[in-house]
Amino acid sequence: MRVLNVLKVFLVAVVMAVGIQGTAFAGSQDFTLINGTGRVITYIYLSPTHENEWIYQDELGPNSVLYPGQDIFIGFSPRDGVQYWDVKVVYDNNAEDYWIGLDLFRVYSLTIRPGGASSIEMI
Numbered sequence: 207m208r209v210l211n212v213l214k215v216f217l218v219a220v221v222m223a224v225g226i227q228g229t230a231f232a233g234s235q236d237f238t239l240i241n242g243t244g245r246v247i248t249y250i251y252l253s254p255t256h257e258n259e260w261i262y263q264d265e266l267g268p269n270s271v272l273y274p275g276q277d278i279f280i281g282f283s284p285r286d287g288v289q290y291w292d293v294k295v296v297y298d299n300n301a302e303d304y305w306i307g308l309d310l311f312r313v314y315s316l317t318i319r320p321g322g323a324s325s326i327e328m329i
Contacts (some may be wrong), residue, residue: 207242210268215216231303231318234283234287234310234311235282235288235291235310236279236280236281237279237280237310237313237314237315237316238277238278238279238280238314238315238316238317239272239277239278239280239316240275240276240277240316240317240318241272241273241274241275241276241294241317241318242274242275242276242317242318242319243274243279243295243297243303243318243320243322245274245297245298245299245301245320246271246272246273246274246297246298246319247266247295247296247298248266248271248297249263249264249265249266249294249296250264250265250266250272250278250280250294251263251264251265251293251294251295252265252280252291252292252293252294252297253291253292253294254286254288254290254291254292255290255291255292255307256288256290256304260294263327264276265280266278271277271298275323280310282310287312288310289309289310290308290309290310291307291310292304292305292307292310293305293308293316293318294305296316299306303318303320303321303322304322305318305321305322305324322323
């Protein structure tokens with residue numbers, strides 16, 4: 207009987223570990239973008255690094271802006287298994303900045319700074 211109880215506890219632990227690991231990979235590219243540029247952002251574009259076009263356009267939505275110090279959560283659909291992404295922002299004066307080759311499997315929070323500089327909080 208004791209062996210059976212130990213086996214049950216072990217199986218429950220294995221099932222929980224597999225479940226937790228599965229959710230860790232779901233939406234693994236999701237991250238929070240923080241506007242540390244000191245400027246108003248009017249558009250955010252995202253694309254896998256290997257693409258020549260911006261796949262996700264205007265992540266802020268229509269008639270929305272991201273003021274200095276504000277943040278936005280950027281979520282991905284499960285089909286997006288791409289690891290490295292580029293980010294482009296357009297400011298209210300139409301100037302642009304780019305961040306190239308971001309490893310979104312490891313980025314939890316991205317604070318963008320003027321001129322393409324950034325600080326990244328890794329998972």
